[in-house]
Amino acid sequence: MNIWRMKLRAGDYGPDMLPSCQERGIASMTHPPIYNTDLTHLAKKDVDPEVKTAARSSIWRFAWDIQGGDIVFIGDSVSKLIIAKGYVSSAPGTRAYYYNDHDPMTEPGNPAIPWRHEIPVAWDNDFVQFPYRDGAGRITVMHFDPSWAKSAGNLTKGTEETDAREAGLLNEQAYMRETQSSQKNVLRLHAALSNRFRSWLKRRFGVLAVQEELGVDLHFTHAGVSHLAELKICYGENTRLAIREALGQVFEYNHYPPRLETQTWWIVLDCRPCSTDVEYVALLTKRYQLPLRLAWQVGADFEVSPWPALS
Numbered sequence: 001m002n003i004w005r006m007k008l009r010a011g012d013y014g015p016d017m018l019p020s021c022q023e024r025g026i027a028s029m030t031h032p033p034i035y036n037t038d039l040t041h042l043a044k045k046d047v048d049p050e051v052k053t054a055a056r057s058s059i060w061r062f063a064w065d066i067q068g069g070d071i072v073f074i075g076d077s078v079s080k081l082i083i084a085k086g087y088v089s090s091a092p093g094t095r096a097y098y099y100n101d102h103d104p105m106t107e108p109g110n111p112a113i114p115w116r117h118e119i120p121v122a123w124d125n126d127f128v129q130f131p132y133r134d135g136a137g138r139i140t141v142m143h144f145d146p147s148w149a150k151s152a153g154n155l156t157k158g159t160e161e162t163d164a165r166e167a168g169l170l171n172e173q174a175y176m177r178e179t180q181s182s183q184k185n186v187l188r189l190h191a192a193l194s195n196r197f198r199s200w201l202k203r204r205f206g207v208l209a210v211q212e213e214l215g216v217d218l219h220f221t222h223a224g225v226s227h228l229a230e231l232k233i234c235y236g237e238n239t240r241l242a243i244r245e246a247l248g249q250v251f252e253y254n255h256y257p258p259r260l261e262t263q264t265w266w267i268v269l270d271c272r273p274c275s276t277d278v279e280y281v282a283l284l285t286k287r288y289q290l291p292l293r294l295a296w297q298v299g300a301d302f303e304v305s306p307w308p309a310l311s
Contacts, residue, residue, distance in 0.1 A: 001092075001189075001234065001271060003071045004061070005082075005134070005144040015108045017115065018074055018084055022123045027072055027086065028105060028115040029062050029140060031055050035114055038099040039063045058140035059117075063097040066119055066141075069189050069270075070096070073144050077137065081129045082149070086121035092192045092270075093299070096120065189233045193270045193297065194218060197231065200302050205310040216253055219262065222310050228253055229266035229295075239273040243281065243294070250292075264308075269296040278305050 068090035232242035
């Protein structure tokens with residue numbers, strides 16, 4: 001899963017296309033040489049050579065790299081705010097782009113310019129705007145860099161936060177906001193990950209796993225050995241935090257009365273962990289004799305450390 005920053009104005013400071021996108025449940029872009037070019041069956045290298053530099057890289061990202069399950073932030077060049085957030089609502093891990101040949105939106109006051117290039121987006125209606133300092137203001141579509149928000153935040157701290165810091169206290173006004181839209185998206189992605197992992201176990205090892213029973217994401221027994229799996233969606237590819245949360249849950253599911261301990265504990269992620277994550281889980285396994293396995297999705301398959309002796 002990736003997090004993207006998009007611009008949705010017609011030109012640098014032109015009409016705002018976000019309201020039309022939100023009404024249609026899409027994000028969209030266009031460019032003069034490819035107003036009416038369907039990119040669905042083209043390769044990146046086949047894009048009209050008249051599309052130059054930054055526009056070319058943005059079109060590549062938009063039409064080929066954005067996938068279902070990704071997050072899209074909308075940056076506004078006028079207000080210098082991230083003004084909207086959405087979740088790419090096509091099937092997780094699949095190319096999201098489609099070409100609207102029938103009823104594309106057009107620019108206000110200029111119906112001759114169609115915006116045919118689209119991706120489906122479930123917009124977060126509860127999103128709270130925040131300031132950011134864009135590190136690539138001329139590029140329409142690119143990966144969102146969290147440091148852009150942090151650097152902007154350093155310039156916009158309120159007096160409450162400043163006073164609390166000077167007093168050596170924690171800021172009681174700060175909090176993480178989880179919206180209804182984000183909750184729905186997590187549930188959808190979690191279900192997709194669970195189905196993929198269950199199918200992989202069946203295909204690879206002939207295992208029949210049980211999903212969502214007694215609060216446990218997935219469990220199964222194979223060759224007399226019981227297994228429990230905690231599945232995690234790693235927003236922003238923050239695998240370390242996902243592993244931290246999963247560890248607490250597998251301990252609870254195995255030891256909190258009246259739970260019964262399973263013999264193997266799985267932590268299953270929707271993206272590849274870094275090498276330090278793998279080393280960390282291996283260290284816990286060795287030092288505390290924990291029956292841990294770390295697995296992560298790679299396309300339709302999964303990699304596991306250490307590899308399970310199930311076959």
